[in-house]
Amino acid sequence: MNPIRTRLVHAAGVLLGAGLAVFLLAGARPSADYTSLPARVSVTVGLTGELGVTPAPPKPALASRGILPGATPAQADAAVRNQTGQELTVGFRAEAPARDLDGLLRIRLSVDGQTLADTTLQGLRAGTRIPLALNAGVERTVRVELWIPGSITAGYQGRTAAVTLTPVVRIAG
Amino acid sequence: MSRMRTTRSSKILGSVLVVGVLGSVSAAGVFGAFSATTQNSGNEISTGTVALGDNDAGSAMFQTTNAEPGQTWTKCIKVTYSGSLEADVKSYLRSTPGPLTPYLSLKLERGTQTTGTFPGCGDFTPAATGGVLYDAPFTNAAMPRDPATAIVEAPVGKETWAQGDSVALRMTIALDANMPDMAQGATTGDATVVWEATNH
Numbered sequence: 210m211n212p213i214r215t216r217l218v219h220a221a222g223v224l225l226g227a228g229l230a231v232f233l234l235a236g237a238r239p240s241a242d243y244t245s246l247p248a249r250v251s252v253t254v255g256l257t258g259e260l261g262v263t264p265a266p267p268k269p270a271l272a273s274r275g276i277l278p279g280a281t282p283a284q285a286d287a288a289v290r291n292q293t294g295q296e297l298t299v300g301f302r303a304e305a306p307a308r309d310l311d312g313l314l315r316i317r318l319s320v321d322g323q324t325l326a327d328t329t330l331q332g333l334r335a336g337t338r339i340p341l342a343l344n345a346g347v348e349r350t351v352r353v354e355l356w357i358p359g360s361i362t363a364g365y366q367g368r369t370a371a372v373t374l375t376p377v378v379r380i381a382g
Numbered sequence: 383m384s385r386m387r388t389t390r391s392s393k394i395l396g397s398v399l400v401v402g403v404l405g406s407v408s409a410a411g412v413f414g415a416f417s418a419t420t421q422n423s424g425n426e427i428s429t430g431t432v433a434l435g436d437n438d439a440g441s442a443m444f445q446t447t448n449a450e451p452g453q454t455w456t457k458c459i460k461v462t463y464s465g466s467l468e469a470d471v472k473s474y475l476r477s478t479p480g481p482l483t484p485y486l487s488l489k490l491e492r493g494t495q496t497t498g499t500f501p502g503c504g505d506f507t508p509a510a511t512g513g514v515l516y517d518a519p520f521t522n523a524a525m526p527r528d529p530a531t532a533i534v535e536a537p538v539g540k541e542t543w544a545q546g547d548s549v550a551l552r553m554t555i556a557l558d559a560n561m562p563d564m565a566q567g568a569t570t571g572d573a574t575v576v577w578e579a580t581n582h
Binding site: 255256257258259261265266267268291292293294295297306345346378380 | 426428434435436437438439440441460461462463464466496497498499500501502544545546548
């Protein structure tokens with residue numbers, strides 16, 4: 210075998226060996242696909258003396274075990290009743306110990322089709338901007354909807370959030 | 383001869399070197415893929431809460447002028463517990479008795495109320511047992527005037543308060559029908575009813 214052919218065979222052997230090593234390394238890496246693990250979120254409407262709430266805490270109004278990006282929003286209703294003798298305006302402020310889902314989880318609060326808030330969990334920590342007016346003795350049903358937008362690809366997997374919607378009550382007028 | 387041996391040794395050494403390097407890289411990848419960890423995360427300790435509220439929205443239950451002997455007033459208030467810790471609740475009257483106080487009597491009852499609004503007693507239902515917490519003149523020695531002599535109140539059918547519990551309290555205050563003339567123009571002074579929750 211002439212020297213040139215020998216060198217070519219050696220180079221081909223080295224390239225083949227290196228390629229095999231790269232192939233083995235790539236094949237041995239674990240999959241990075243965790244998308245099937247959903248987020249779990251519960252929402253409880255907090256109590257104050259002025260309002261009667263159904264379901265009353267600690268029972269959550271909504272307990273969703275599987276929220277995945279792009280899925281249909283989880284929803285539930287909670288009844289809020291003004292048990293004072295005066296007209297009140299009621300807002301809600303989100304409180305949740307864990308902040309993993311703050312920028313990912315969207316929450317919409319509405320009453321009879323009127324939206325009180327449509328924001329992220331982080332945004333709702335500042336409270337609803339549109340107050341709910343409640344006359345003395347009147348009960349209204351607040352719809353809670355939760356979802357993760359389909360554009361979210363990571364950060365939600367296996368995360369949990371126990372959200373409390375704390376009423377912020379003011380006497381109207 | 384010596385040159386040929388050197389060349390062969392170099393080749394063998396080179397091959398061993400290449401195989402060794404590639405083997406090391408492959409081994410690192412293989413061991414990296416099969417390594418595993420476990421962890422215990424999210425360790426955190428936080429305190430619970432004791433929180434008590436009522437439905438008065440800042441308004442007084444009783445505010446009357448021109449009262450007459452023998453007149454009675456009945457009002458209701460609903461007290462709701464929203465704390466996360468179980469608690470006991472007791473109530474007492476914080477006041478500086480005025481000249482009219484000796485002619486007053488108080489009946490305090492506990493029960494439930496679902497649709498009524500403060501200070502009405504529309505659908506108040508007294509507890510079947512233990513409904514009357516106090517029924518005597520204000521001058522009675524048992525009148526709860528401080529935390530030490532306070533009346534212990536529990537939700538109907540329970541011994542302690544948990545989150546979501548509430549109690550409706552009906553208060554009936556009566557003025558003595560046989561008040562002397564000297565009681566004209568007198569006042570009770572400002573009185574505050576206090577509910578106090580303590581976890582246990």
